[in-house]
Amino acid sequence: MTSAWEAAVEAQIRTAQERGEFDNLPGMGKPIPGRGLPYDESWWIKSFLEREALPSDLLLPTPLQLRRKVEQVPDEVRDLPTEQSVRAFVADLNAQIVAWLRNPAGPRVVVRPVNADDVVDRWRTGREQAAARTPAVPVEQPSGRPRWRWRLPWRRRR
Numbered sequence: 001m002t003s004a005w006e007a008a009v010e011a012q013i014r015t016a017q018e019r020g021e022f023d024n025l026p027g028m029g030k031p032i033p034g035r036g037l038p039y040d041e042s043w044w045i046k047s048f049l050e051r052e053a054l055p056s057d058l059l060l061p062t063p064l065q066l067r068r069k070v071e072q073v074p075d076e077v078r079d080l081p082t083e084q085s086v087r088a089f090v091a092d093l094n095a096q097i098v099a100w101l102r103n104p105a106g107p108r109v110v111v112r113p114v115n116a117d118d119v120v121d122r123w124r125t126g127r128e129q130a131a132a133r134t135p136a137v138p139v140e141q142p143s144g145r146p147r148w149r150w151r152l153p154w155r156r157r158r
Contacts, residue, residue: 063104067111090120
């Protein structure tokens with residue numbers, strides 16, 4: 001039975017080749033990627049992350065992802081416009097941390113909730129320092145008459 005099945009498959013492949021269905025396939029004439037390299041068990045995960053342009057942090061266990069997020073808090077909140085948005089960001093992160101603490105999975109890593117007041121204080125001082133570094137730009141007072149005018153092509157000059 002196996003040989004009959006193989007013969008049927010081979011016949012289908014042969015007829016498809018005769019019809020030209022295997023011509024102009026992507027990668028035709030190019031070497032097989034990764035050939036000659038040692039076998040990597042997680043090749044498909046790496047290729048998926050590369051193809052989808054996903055960060056490799058997704059492979060980390062949850063506590064390490066949370067710890068990395070805690071480390072990146074100052075960079076993440078730096079460009080937020082208001083104190084409320086900073087507090088909302090910290091509250092969301094703390095909710096994720098508390099959810100993990102209630103049902104821990106993965107390696108035992110110490111992850112503590114972030115103090116929102118400390119983050120807001122650092123955010124304020126960073127904004128004040130940035131404001132002190134940027135010189136005040138003088139604002140031109142608009143005159144009564146504009147410097148330039150739009151000239152439409154179908155209107156004549158006066």
